Amino acid sequence: MSLSFESILVQAPYSLARDDKHAMQLTRLRELTEHHYASCEPYRRMLDAQSFVPATLDNVASLPFLPVSLFKTLKLQSVPDSDIVKTMTSSGTTGQQVSRIYLDKATATHQQKTLVKIVSQFTGHGRLPLLIIDSPDVLKDRQQFSARGAGILGFSLFGSDRAWALDENMALNLPVIDAFLQKHQGKRILLFGFTFMVWQYFYQALKASGHPVDLSNALLIHGGGWKNLQDKAVTPAVFAKKLHDICALPAVHDYYGMVEQTGCIYMQCEHGHLHTSIFSEVIVRDPRDFSIVPHGQPGIIQVLSLLPESYPGHSLLTEDEGVILGEDDCLCGRKGKYFRVSGRLKKAELRGCSDTYAAQF
Template sequence: MRLKDSTFLMIDERIELAISRIWDYGVYDLNENDREEILLPVIRAQTRDALVNPHIRSFIDKLSVNPDEIPSLELVPWVPVTMFKEFDLATVPADDIVKILRSSGTTSQQTSKIPLDKVTIQNQNRSLSKILANYLGPKRLTFIVIDHPEINDPRNEFSARTAGVRGLSLYARKIIYLLKKEGDTLTVNPDALLEIEQLGKNTPVYLFGFTWIIWSVCIPYFRKHDICLNLSDATLFHGGGWKNLHKIAVGKDFFAIEIQKLFGIPSNRILDFYGMAEQTGIIFPDCECGFKHVPSCAKIIIRNIQTLKPCDIGERGLIEVMSILPVSYYGQALLTEDTGRIIG
């Protein structure tokens, strides 16, 4: 028994070492053959470790899968992200959980619950720092949060918006919150606007906000008060809320035009990103050509909506996001409800 425990300890250390060294390959430099070779052994071991969770064990047993014999990343057992709304998918003891991240949702929706331990948070933070550095360079910059300060209050629920703000603030030299709360309503804070205007147009900054909040709160306020910032050396990261925007016929191009007009941010630095609470630590921002790239710690598989088999290049299907970052829950292979396609 002592030998078995020691063996598992060595394997765990090997996994941690592999995760810590993944960035030695560069943020976006892995080709698909190398990605398969490097990630597969780690995800095999993580899948085996996830069997301590009874829901995951039942799920994988029904598939008759031996984690140690998974032949490829495409055949790693995936779970639908909706499982986080119904089940506790923690894979570490309860005492190791330091935060429960809750996905965004209305009061009528059941939110996902993602258990986080210190190791998972460290992995996610390092990943975000590496991805951001690829877009912003090595220096810390002023960070403009298009949200209110209370979103980052540790006394409040740890939400997807909170995770986004905290994750991206790792790169910040200074933080300015553009919005404030008036009762239950969000509005622009004039004092924050003045502080931003005093930065000067050539001051490099970066901004982050949820797309729907930017559109429904900032844009109307800027129009009403005839505000046009001149953030010509800024980068905006925004994501989420596209379903609401599509309902009012606002697309990505029109959104970028309005942001460029009112914020003064160059169109090539208005970066929509794809990400989700269940895979915090991985964001997929646009490149200068408007495409999203997969970081070294992750893999994207597109699955046919009817058969769930992997799609060919260019074929649209459900997005599966794979990651080696989660340790405290089974997030190695998650099938989303979103659709996309791999360009190449």
């Protein structure tokens, strides 16, 4: 049975309980695996080496995974070069290899539509005035986006009017912020930025300036690595409280995502849990033998996505450690698995947008 991505898009992102979600995802993942097996020679050779036949896939957890680092060393794409409309690169510090993700029009469209479906569950329908906590200089090469630039561009979809909180030198641009807030006084406002930059260049700079800013009617969505803030003993709870203390920001939502599966992000709910949607799944594996560990036990995070058609990125083993907290029973009411990311695996490279930027300084 064929399952088009468009037929999945019509459903609410957190609407399916375990069995229904599994059945739907199994059909789509089997089709994606058959497509990439037929169209991507390196992927086909890796599956052949495991004696895996895509048509025999009968359980989502049995789908072979690729180490996410392979996108740094191999050219993995499942469409002709002439179909590629955009190449995305991962964040990386100087000297690091970066992942390269090749997108055709269909996959880029899937990413955009999925992001809208997921995020609108938190922001509401309709666009909001958007204050981007970054510098406009990050968007330079429109054909080859860094993960940071791609994240900003993706979330710009939710902005009815956009302003940049930082100037080209990453300094707080208070005149722009004041004018933006004055213009949209009384309206709900969306803020977006990467975790370290929100803390270092927005919160810390605002605190040092003593300049009053009222964000009591705003919502912040932020993402990227936490390592540099954890090293400073800044937990998610401290992060949210400090922002509330200095500018009355009432709602802060983190998200987990990666350039290798852009669009298919895991949003943090009101109870502090990261959630899978109908477009994604998370499996946690034992680092010793890659067996699946029970809920509540930490291990390596594997992520599955229903989106990628132009490259074989639908089942990836990350370099992150995490733990699944439950499924279908979060107090927020959203269906699906919910989980926590504990941090990077030892000896894994920094790759979160926040952490790689911080490491340069």
